[in-house]
Amino acid sequence: MILNGYSQTQNENDASEQDVFLMAEISNTSITTNSQTEVVYKLYVSHDVGITSWTLESKPEFEGLKAVEVDITPLRVSKDSYKGKSYRSVVIAKHKLMSDEQGTYKLDPMTMNVVLNVPKKTPDESEPFEMVNVERLIASQSISIEVK
Numbered sequence: 001m002i003l004n005g006y007s008q009t010q011n012e013n014d015a016s017e018q019d020v021f022l023m024a025e026i027s028n029t030s031i032t033t034n035s036q037t038e039v040v041y042k043l044y045v046s047h048d049v050g051i052t053s054w055t056l057e058s059k060p061e062f063e064g065l066k067a068v069e070v071d072i073t074p075l076r077v078s079k080d081s082y083k084g085k086s087y088r089s090v091v092i093a094k095h096k097l098m099s100d101e102q103g104t105y106k107l108d109p110m111t112m113n114v115v116l117n118v119p120k121k122t123p124d125e126s127e128p129f130e131m132v133n134v135e136r137l138i139a140s141q142s143i144s145i146e147v148k
Helices: none
Strands: 020-026 037-045 050-058 066-069 077-082 085-098 103-107 111-119 131-139 143-147
Touching: 020 111, 020 131, 020 143, 037 050, 037 077, 050 131
Parallel strands: none
Antiparallel strands: 020 037, 037 085, 050 111, 066 085, 077 085, 103 143, 111 131
């Protein structure tokens, strides 16, 4: 289940919802006609987990907007901070958006399937440390853009 850009924990070995999440970051939610705004989809991963693989499940539709995808290759991992916590982050997608018509436009979430490498929870903390892979579906939040 997906809530507010996070996914809910799926099993006892799963990472918390603050360990991996996808955010849509927009430069301006209110623009004038024929001006641009930029939306960046960024994956945040805590230092407590690793990512084995990921696949895009759905890309957002930009209905009513002119969208130009910005080339982000090669992907680069950066040090980042979110709500006071340190993360590794990577830009998954970047788009420049504009419209020649006034109105409110809603950007649907981007969804990804990620395989996380997380510490296995054991009842006895003296047992050897072991990592397990856990699959998770995550999504960014939706965003509204007002074109005046």
